[in-house]
Amino acid sequence: MGQAVKSPAGSSVKWLLSGQNPAESSMKPPRQKLIIENRSGLFDMDWSGLWEYRELLFILVWRDIKVRYKQTAIGVTWVLLQPLITMLLFTAIFGYMAKVPSDGVWYPVFVLSALLPWTYFAQAIARSGESVVVNGRLVGKIYFPRLLLPLAMIVTPLVDFVLSMILLFGLLMYAGIPLTWKVSTLPAFILLAMLTALGLSLFTSALNVKYRDVGHAIPFVVQVWMFASPIVYPVSLVPEQWRWLYGLNPMAGVIEGFRWALLGRAAPDPVVMAESVVVLLIVLIAGIVYFRQMERQFADIL
Numbered sequence: 519m520g521q522a523v524k525s526p527a528g529s530s531v532k533w534l535l536s537g538q539n540p541a542e543s544s545m546k547p548p549r550q551k552l553i554i555e556n557r558s559g560l561f562d563m564d565w566s567g568l569w570e571y572r573e574l575l576f577i578l579v580w581r582d583i584k585v586r587y588k589q590t591a592i593g594v595t596w597v598l599l600q601p602l603i604t605m606l607l608f609t610a611i612f613g614y615m616a617k618v619p620s621d622g623v624w625y626p627v628f629v630l631s632a633l634l635p636w637t638y639f640a641q642a643i644a645r646s647g648e649s650v651v652v653n654g655r656l657v658g659k660i661y662f663p664r665l666l667l668p669l670a671m672i673v674t675p676l677v678d679f680v681l682s683m684i685l686l687f688g689l690l691m692y693a694g695i696p697l698t699w700k701v702s703t704l705p706a707f708i709l710l711a712m713l714t715a716l717g718l719s720l721f722t723s724a725l726n727v728k729y730r731d732v733g734h735a736i737p738f739v740v741q742v743w744m745f746a747s748p749i750v751y752p753v754s755l756v757p758e759q760w761r762w763l764y765g766l767n768p769m770a771g772v773i774e775g776f777r778w779a780l781l782g783r784a785a786p787d788p789v790v791m792a793e794s795v796v797v798l799l800i801v802l803i804a805g806i807v808y809f810r811q812m813e814r815q816f817a818d819i820l
Contacts, residue, residue: 567663574662578670582645583677597681601637605630612750621752623781624693630686631780632749632773638679639711639769640740646671646719647736650727650816657816664813668719672712679708690780700779707775714768714798720805724812727819748773753787765793768801 568575587594605626612618613625620628646668650657653667690697726732747769748756756764764770765787771794774786 568665568669571662571666575666575670575673578666579674582670582674586674594681597678598685601630601633601682602685604637605633608633608750618751619755621754621783623777623783624695627686627689627693627695627781628752628777629750630689631777632747634679634682634686635707635711635772635776636744636747636749636769637682638675638708639715639772640744641675641678642672642712642715643718643722643740644736645674646715647722647726648733649719650723651730651733654816664816665720665809668723668809669716672716672719676708676712686780695781697780698782700782703779704776707772707779710775710795710798711769711772713802714772717798717802717805720802720809724809727812727816743767743769753790761787762789762793765790766797768794768798770794 587596608629609626613620613629618625649667649671650664657664657667687697722732722736747767753761753764753770753774771786771791774790777783778786
């Protein structure tokens with residue numbers, strides 16, 4: 519008989535009980551032989567362990583939520599204040615001063631419909647990039663699928679995102695923009711944002727273990743990336759001959775999808791959407807491969 523468990527290094531360990539007669543087994547515990555088999559293959563991650571340790575994922579998410587709002591004066595009100603203040607600033611600067619077009623949509627709604635998915639994405643990248651380093655003591659003590667650490671930081675900002683959608687729906691009602699069946703497609707675009715954030719976080723969280731400069735670079739890169747995404751301006755401003763290049767930004771497809779689902783605009787550019795999905799899949803697969811190669815070194819470096 520044998521039972522498979524997981525070693526701290528993520529290897530498959532098999533306990534094989536040696537054969538003994540009943541009299542001997544009642545006198546002393548059976549001897550055990552330990553066989554360690556290294557995982558091989560780029561995609562040979564502990565996929566079954568992700569489901570087995572699903573409760574740990576919930577604990578990590580709940581812990582981060584409690585820490586985030588512990589000893590705050592106004593608590594989750596920050597979830598509404600942050601996008602609201604950012605929307606007002608962008609409306610004043612880009613909508614009224616710079617006169618940036620919004621394809622006929624009231625500018626505050628136009629900005630907020632893109633700002634919310636982007637805020638989720640930016641928070642997920644920032645938190646997940648530090649996830650392995652912050653939990654270094656946990657990584658060095660027990661075994662669990664290391665992928666749970668960045669994954670938990672991808673899930674946590676969803677709470678803020680769902681709460682902030684209340685602000686957006688209220689603004690849509692104030693602007694007299696009705697919701698249609700298209701709003702049912704929002705989960706698909708949210709999933710695209712989650713997978714994009716996960717693919718990138720697998721790179722950044724693994725790199726940050728070895729090179730702590732990554733943690734300092736992430737906020738700057740995210741800030742630059744924001745202005746390379748159609749948040750304060752529509753994709754229609756991008757010259758058509760360069761639009762294929764713009765589609766290499768996965769968040770461009772997500773933002774365009776949100777505006778289509780909520781504002782009743784024309785369907786997103788199929789070229790932009792197709793390119794965004796392809797780039798997303800490439801980033802996600804490459805992130806899994808890189809994280810798989812680096813996770814063997816986490817305990818030693820941390």
